[in-house]
Amino acid sequence: MAHSILGGLLRDRTKQVINRLIAVFGAIAMLFGVAACGNSANTTADGLTKVTFMLSWAPDTNHIGVYVAKNKGYFKQAGLDVDIVAVAQAGAEQAVNNGQADFALSNLTNVGVYATKGAQIKQVMQVQQKPSAIWCSLASNTAITRPKDLDGKTFATFGSSESDAVVRRMIQHDGGKGEFDKVTVGTSTFQTLSSGKADFGGFYATWEGVQADMYGPKLTCFTEPDYGVPGNADTIGIIANDKTISGNPTLVKQFVQAAKKGYEYAYAHPDDAANILVKEAPDANLKPAFVKKSMHTIMDGQYWGDPAKIKDGSFTFGTNDVKGAQQYFDFLAQENAYTDSHDKVVHKAPQAKDLSTDEFLK
Template identity: 30%
Template sequence: MKKRILAIVLAAAMTGALIGCADKGKDTEKKEKITFVLDWTPNTNHTGLYVAQEKGYFEEAGLEVEIVQPPEDGAEVLVASGKAQFGVSFQDSMMPAITGEDAMPIEAVAAILQHNTSGIVSRKGEGMDRPKGMEGKKYATWDLDLEKATIKNVVEADGGDFSKIEMIPSTVTDEVSALESKSVDAIWIFYGWAGIACEVAGLETDYFAFKDINPALDFYTPVIIGNSDWMKENPDSAKAFLSAVQKGYEYAVESPDDAADILLKASPELDEELVKASQAYMKEQYIADAKQWGYIEPARWNAFYNWVNENGLSESEIPENTGFTNEYLEK
């Protein structure tokens, strides 16, 4: 009996030692490092990334992900250079990077939001609940060709005269103050942040979305872009990264309040009321009517670039199916 007990004790000790060694090996297992560059300061467009980081989804995928702020020339250049493997961009702004002889090795690999939530916000009751109402009003413009062509398109589609809009060169960073001070009358915004900010501030507004005027303007904004060369060489890592990110955004859909807390923990400088209200809005936008988070519908992607081509807004013709892939998303 004593020999049996001794054998059991020794076996238990050996098992414990083996488990300890296995745990130690697991702890010291080298994670693959990935750098992800944002497009702007943290906001609810990025919630799924911070959830994936906080919840350990990246770690479970064998990844060590660093989220960094963008340089002045944007995420596209950093991703194309290989200094970051992934980043945030927009179908409209990545257009020059994927065309012509100097095209960069980047492509969109996931849609953060399924539809274009941008449009024009204005003070309520001043007639700008429709594009024609912008006639005679002050619009804050970035003075970009694509931007002005978009405004012209929706105004003329509504029977308005684009030339009657007063274009005020302005980079508005506080939409509420700009509208309340009447320095401008109309601003291009993304409703999920700036539109919600107006609601939180108690400012009554009118708003129309570009996609509701012209379906070709329902382009993908924002998107996650990746370095094409790196992804071809590391397809499993690219898929593991996007799978973890997908879990993060799915969590934000299911638990928006908790996801908002995770974003606030990562960026405590953000306004809590705004983040919570924005997250409640965004939970309906991440997947919306798509079959899964991240999926890019080829027909809709192509429709926007075809519109760009037809209006001569790109230096080079953009062939269909340029600049995106669904290859690295979970099937």
Template identity: 30%
Template sequence: MKKIGLIFTSLFLMISVAACGQKEESKKTNQQLKKITVVLDYVPNTNHTGMYVALKKGYYEAEGLDVTFIEPGNENTSATLVATGKGQFGVSYQEDVTYALTSEDQLPIKAIATIMEHNTSGFVSTKDAAIKTPKDFEGKVYAGWQSPSEEAVIKAVMKNANADFDKLTLVGDAGGGFAALGKDVDIKWFFEGWDNVKAEMADVQLNYLPLRELDSRLDYYTPVIIANQEVLDNDPETAKVFLKATKKGYQEAIAEPAASAEILHEYASDYELELLKKSQDFVSKNYTADPATWGEMKDSTWNNYTDFLYENGLIQKKIPADEQYTNQFLSE
């Protein structure tokens, strides 16, 4: 009996020592994780699902990263915050990257992946408004955020349709989403995977004119993942493993939209789960046509929209595509 007792005692001590060792190793591992801040372009939504999947499933941790997501607030853009070191990575838009790199005070950022392969936004109106082309914008009221690039886009598509831009009234968007359409407002700019989904859930029928079908140059990348140039120059391995884990998260969101929406809901609980699931169903089908190449960008898309911005006086000089983006950190 004494011998058996000694055996059990020895086993207990061995297990205890092993457990302590595992705790110490776990503690050590957590201490060794590199802290990374990602600045979102807005509040968490289905554009960001892949990153939250990567966070929840431990894909970032597996690559040695401790990732925190923050919102930009009302006074700054994600591009500005990333450029000034408030985050190593961020979510932005192609036009903001081009603006940042052509401004008098150039911001040190670069796009390293696109979240969406194509622009999935466009102009909307109520079904009974019979606005079927930009020619029908004449005599109507458009409500938007009143940015120079927004006005340039409207002018361009109306010009393509031989419409008179001066016959369109532009006002600031007072909110209300689709509910404002058909009242004091005739036309708005919506994102198909979010605003149109909300309208569909409310049983509101809309006319939708996708931007990319109105002018091929408007099929730009929105949103994109950006990085601080210093990180890319001095710590390229961090950028590579960050995108490796992020890509894995988006590939899972593509394969499992409903489950991924439930994960997002844990971080964006203010939204109804039904909205997130319906939005995710659309977005997951539109992140990319080929999950294996998620995030990759093309020179032509960058050059086309840069030309558009230059032709409309929104930037004072052109900038080559390879100075605005890179695919090199997406390589396996």
């Protein structure tokens, strides 16, 4: 659902995300990125604090709780006037780091990559609690039935060393060498595979996987946990910069509490939430049936946590998976996937416990 400085599937995400978003929203991203500057210091005539939330790619069900919170008035009840804006060309993480946006959707993996390059950002709420990345070939390509078959094939990539490490580990875990060619994707991995320019690429089970099931093309897919990739790569959540967290904790708590309420509503009322997303993000041209199926895939797979544990209070919705994130960080460090701001390899893994906080969830 990172990025140019990082790489990959949201993990390639910033590049995937930004390329896709630029194709869809183009100049709007630049316009909103500039308009976002300084909004948190302003108030409306009603006394609401203006806040900017930046998308990390085109609107989808990863963002849905924020749209629900705005539509249902949860932000207004918290004293906030939230402007949801398109991703800036430099990426949502950089926009938050520089103060162009107060909050954004990202994940702990991206926070770790940007922190290694000097960014001062933290994840303040984690929505997704388990990996949703899938690595797929077209089902019509009968030469690929398992990760080992990806050896010697061509990977449709967005240029991320992170995704290279993941694919290599999956192939090797399945008994292959982990050697493959690469071709850079423009805006659509589906198109790249269908054109025959590549044999496999990365998707999300909760979005592109649903798209493939409903509209085609049919895919043959493999998941990371099944083939030796440790931890949780897809710790998708909401980020803020350290200055906002330390200087205006009340604002952060107001936003997190309202957004949390929006995501919890979406988890409990998936069809209504899907209709809200379609209504609130008209430029995305989303189909209600598709968004509803995405939400039901999230629910059925318990991607946002076990509903029973959320209901009985044994799990707090939004809790950061520090353990799972750290296992994945350590894996990436072992694979030399981290680089500093000068593109020099960094061998020490970032520390998830220092890059996230649950203090605003209660």
